[in-house]
Amino acid sequence: MASPDSRAARGATTSLPYTPGVESLYAEDMVARINAERAARSSDTVPVPQLQVDAQLQAEAQAWSAHIAAIGTVADPPLPPCDDQANQVCVLAANSGNTGYGYWPGDGSDGMNQAYMNSAAHRQNELGAAYTVVGVGVTCADDQAWTVELFGYTYGDLPSAYARANIQNFLQGDPVPASPVVAGTTTGDPVYCPGQTDGPDGAVTTTGGQHPYPYSVASVPGEPDAGAAGVVSIAATHDSKGYWLARADGTVQTLGDAVNHGSMAGQALTAPITHLVPTPDGRGYWLVAGDGGIFAFGDAGFYGSMGGHPLNAPVVDLAPTADGRGYWLVGSDGGIFAFGDAVFRGSMGGQTLNAPVVGLATDAATGGYWLVASDGGIFAFDAPFFGSAGALALAQPVDGMVPTHAGNGYWLVGSDGAVFAYGRAGFRGSTGGLPLAAPVVGMAADGVTGGYWLVASDGGVFAFDAPFYGRG
Numbered sequence: 001m002a003s004p005d006s007r008a009a010r011g012a013t014t015s016l017p018y019t020p021g022v023e024s025l026y027a028e029d030m031v032a033r034i035n036a037e038r039a040a041r042s043s044d045t046v047p048v049p050q051l052q053v054d055a056q057l058q059a060e061a062q063a064w065s066a067h068i069a070a071i072g073t074v075a076d077p078p079l080p081p082c083d084d085q086a087n088q089v090c091v092l093a094a095n096s097g098n099t100g101y102g103y104w105p106g107d108g109s110d111g112m113n114q115a116y117m118n119s120a121a122h123r124q125n126e127l128g129a130a131y132t133v134v135g136v137g138v139t140c141a142d143d144q145a146w147t148v149e150l151f152g153y154t155y156g157d158l159p160s161a162y163a164r165a166n167i168q169n170f171l172q173g174d175p176v177p178a179s180p181v182v183a184g185t186t187t188g189d190p191v192y193c194p195g196q197t198d199g200p201d202g203a204v205t206t207t208g209g210q211h212p213y214p215y216s217v218a219s220v221p222g223e224p225d226a227g228a229a230g231v232v233s234i235a236a237t238h239d240s241k242g243y244w245l246a247r248a249d250g251t252v253q254t255l256g257d258a259v260n261h262g263s264m265a266g267q268a269l270t271a272p273i274t275h276l277v278p279t280p281d282g283r284g285y286w287l288v289a290g291d292g293g294i295f296a297f298g299d300a301g302f303y304g305s306m307g308g309h310p311l312n313a314p315v316v317d318l319a320p321t322a323d324g325r326g327y328w329l330v331g332s333d334g335g336i337f338a339f340g341d342a343v344f345r346g347s348m349g350g351q352t353l354n355a356p357v358v359g360l361a362t363d364a365a366t367g368g369y370w371l372v373a374s375d376g377g378i379f380a381f382d383a384p385f386f387g388s389a390g391a392l393a394l395a396q397p398v399d400g401m402v403p404t405h406a407g408n409g410y411w412l413v414g415s416d417g418a419v420f421a422y423g424r425a426g427f428r429g430s431t432g433g434l435p436l437a438a439p440v441v442g443m444a445a446d447g448v449t450g451g452y453w454l455v456a457s458d459g460g461v462f463a464f465d466a467p468f469y470g471r472g
Contacts, residue, residue, distance in 0.1 A: 026145060026191040027058075027136040029109040034126050034134065034149070037117065041127060041176060046168050048129045051151070054089055057135025061148040064096070065137035069146035074098055077148065088155045089133055093125040095149040099193075108190030112147055117178060124175035125151055129168040130161035140193035177312075230457035231472050233275045236444040238282025243444055243453060243461075245472045246276035250287060250295070253459075256469035261285060261298030269293075270307070275317055275442075279324040288318040292329055292337070301325060303340030312349070317360040317400075319369060332356040334371055334379065345369060345381040353377075354390075359400040364407035372401040376412055376420065386410060386423035394418070395432065399440070405447045415439040417454050417462065426450055429464040436460075 035050045042048035064077040074096050082090035099112050116122040125131075131151040139146045153161045168176065233246040242256020250264025250273050261284050264273065271291035278285045284298020292306025292315040303326050306315060313333035320327045326340025334348025334357045345368050348357060355375035362369045368382025374397035376389025386409050389398060396416035403410045409423025417431025417440040428451045431440065438458035445452045451465025459472020 022191065022193060023062075023138045023140055026109050026138040026140075026147075026193065027062075029191045030113055030136045030138070030147065030149070031134060033109065033113040034136075037113075038127055041172065046129065046171050047164060048127065048168065049132045049164075051131060051134040054133040054135055054152075056089060057091065057133060057150045057152065058137065059135070060091075061135040061137030061150045062139070063137065065139040065146045065148040068096060068098070068148070069139040069141040069144075072142075074146075077150075082155060085155055089152050090155055090158075091150050091152040092131070093128065093151040095122045095125050095147075095151075097122070097147055099145045099147075108192040109145075110190035112145055116149070120175040123178060125149065127168075127176045129164035132157060132161070138193075143193065145193045230438070230441070231455055231459045232273060232441055232457070233277075234442040234444045234453055234455035234461070235276050235278050235285065236446060236453070237278070238280075240446045240448045240466070242469055244276050244278070244285065245455060245459060245461075246273055246287060247472075248272040248274075252276065252285075252287075253472050255461075255471075256467075259283075259298075261300075263287070263297070264295055271314070274315065277318045277320060277327075280320060280322060281324065286318055286320070286327065288315060288329065290314040290316070292331075294318070294327075294329075299324075301340065303327065303342075305329075305339070306337055313356070316356075316358055319360045319362045321362070322364060322367065328360060328362070328369060330357055330360040330371060332358070334373075336360075336369075343367070347371075347381070348379055355397070358398060361401050361403040361410060363403065364405065366407070370401065370403070370410060372398060372412060374398050383407075384423070386425075388412075388422070389420045392420075396439070400443055402443045402445045402452065404445065404450075411443060411445070411452060413440060413443040413454060415441070417456075419443075419452075419454075419464075428452060428466075430454075431462055 031053060038048045068074055076094045076096045079091050095116055097115060116126055130153060132153045135150040137148040230248055231245050232248050234243055236243045237258050242258035244258045245253040250267060250269060252260055252263035254260045264287060269289060271289040273287050273289050275288050276285050279300045284300035286300050287295040292311060294302060294305035296302040306329060311331060312335060313331040315329050316332050317330050318327050321342050326342035328342045329337040334353060336344060336347035338344040348371060353373060355373040357371050358374045359372045360369060363383035366382050370383050371379040376392060376394060376398045378388035389412055394414060396414045398412050399415050401410050401412050404425050409425035411425045412420040419430035421427040436456060438456040440454050441457045442455045443452055446466035449465050453466050454462040461471045
């Protein structure tokens, strides 16, 4: 699933000391994530069994992962023939791959599994309803994880396996689509091989990864403690004399003249918070969660949500109407949900995207909106198109956008803090190319100075032609 390791082009690396047990821990977490993906697609109509670890498959997968790590090349193992012995485990499919070169986001078990899920053939292996057993092997070498997944079922289960597969292929597709109904809460922390938390220019990934994972995965014993949930959003007050920071667990922090109108801190969430969005007058705000749940505080009105409803993809952002009496939600597939006095102007739902949608912003002049994808592509609906980064080679993916207050332009921000300005939005600086302790996850505009703030997942705030009021 990954290209051969180009060690010569990579240059010298410094490997960290081996951590005893990390490979088995990584493999255990991978199994938990595979089963979470399967559970999100299982129903009475389409039963997708939870995979049980088979000791023999596990040993074979581990041996092959050590082999591909030694040769520095990803290759699938040969699959043995399946004889007509009732209790024989038949190995029918294999995934093999390696992570990137220690670059965030997602070099841990979460990113490795997402890489498999992003590939149609590998995703079909992970989700195939025929399979009932699995073996996952992981070898940590050269600051990378070399992984192998073997899938199968016992020969005696062959009739049932065929029946499950046929039902799944007919009703869910072959391959099974990448975006199911969101189910459950956030995961346990991902597991990293030694050296994998080293990002570009020395940046370090938090144990929770950069992007919230939308399925329920039990924490694997021995995983590192992520501590407090990371910052996911920054929003400026109405007079730009302060800002709010929101964390994935619903905690809200106030800095400058920002007022705390309430939070979800300490409350049970079915999905992590992704954004804090203030009302137009700044006297309240909404928190939006990955399952489409909406939490309104201050003078923010509750006009409906997607919480508890089937979703094709996680909700990634919210934008209010000009009078604050409605809002739009957007999913990572570009689907739009309009509530209150928000008018549906179009969406990318059901369209083929080159990259997932990560943000939504409204045009104050027209009442339309823009969507931005992680590759910097912009989709304008009843809003002017000022340009995009879709054709650029990005060092790190775009993770949000912010419009100017006049609606005559917008900024895009990448997870490395690179800023792209379009229309009348002025470029005031960025952290692109600088070493960061954590990835940038949000941006807010200063309506007074025309500058802006960036925030990283560790709470670090970077002010460009905007006053600094503190960090998280």
